[in-house]
Amino acid sequence: MENEKTRPIPLKDDNYTHNINRSNERSLDRRSFMKTMVGAAGLFAASTLPWGALAAKELMSSSSKSYPTQKIANLSDIKPGDAIEFAYPGEHDSALFVYVKEKEYKAYQNACTHLRCPVFWDRDEKELLCPCHHGKFDIATGKPLAGPPRRPLPEIVLQEKDGAVYAVGVKSYEEQL
Amino acid sequence: MKSSYRGVILLALILFASIVCTQYTVNMYFAQRYMEVLLLSGATVVLFPLAWMVLRKDQRDRREQGK
Numbered sequence A: 001m002e003n004e005k006t007r008p009i010p011l012k013d014d015n016y017t018h019n020i021n022r023s024n025e026r027s028l029d030r031r032s033f034m035k036t037m038v039g040a041a042g043l044f045a046a047s048t049l050p051w052g053a054l055a056a057k058e059l060m061s062s063s064s065k066s067y068p069t070q071k072i073a074n075l076s077d078i079k080p081g082d083a084i085e086f087a088y089p090g091e092h093d094s095a096l097f098v099y100v101k102e103k104e105y106k107a108y109q110n111a112c113t114h115l116r117c118p119v120f121w122d123r124d125e126k127e128l129l130c131p132c133h134h135g136k137f138d139i140a141t142g143k144p145l146a147g148p149p150r151r152p153l154p155e156i157v158l159q160e161k162d163g164a165v166y167a168v169g170v171k172s173y174e175e176q177l
Numbered sequence B: 001m002k003s004s005y006r007g008v009i010l011l012a013l014i015l016f017a018s019i020v021c022t023q024y025t026v027n028m029y030f031a032q033r034y035m036e037v038l039l040l041s042g043a044t045v046v047l048f049p050l051a052w053m054v055l056r057k058d059q060r061d062r063r064e065q066g067k
Helices: A030-064 B003-030 B034-065
Strands: A070-074 A083-087 A094-101 A104-109 A120-122 A127-130 A135-138 A144-146 A156-161 A164-170
Touching: A030 B003, A030 B034, A070 A083, A094 A120, A094 A156, A094 A164, A104 A156, A104 A164, B003 B034
Parallel strands: none
Antiparallel strands: A070 A164, A083 A094, A094 A104, A120 A127, A127 A135, A135 A144, A156 A164
């Protein structure tokens, strides 16, 4: 009788249909684990490149950065407590103008700084509210009050002229802190 | 320390640094600190070949040890 140990193919595997030993087939050995870690490092490296490119673009264009002057509304057409949505500085940059009370108004870019959901004016609570994860922002400063956002909403610089309000610029992040 | 641990620990540290740098890259971009963004994304890019070298060295060492 043939010895099982000296047999080139073990008897249990010597068949045409069930000769693949599948146990441990998917287990992660040391080498695969290390390759996965290197791959992940590569993925992170690649993922930072677009941010680097955007930053370089900003650095190169920062000296010539200028904002358009855009009329938002006539103050006679709105009442205290009202909010108007508009686009500033680009046509895809959604913004929110809030007439908080007499002689006091504010405008912010209304993409929540958590996951960029649109932010709404909560007239009763006098807060800016992101309905996605209940992030709240202070209307006076744009700083986050509650919820997941950690950065303030970018504030839009306003100017009053001839009874109308104009948007003239966006405050940089450092100015708001 | 056994050489078999050295590579794994080094790679884990490099990967951790990659994660931290990536996170800071995004944060600094939104904080409009663009010079830091460039430095951090550069650091993340440099960490990848470093990880690759650690893997190659580890494989070479193990081959020499006959593992």
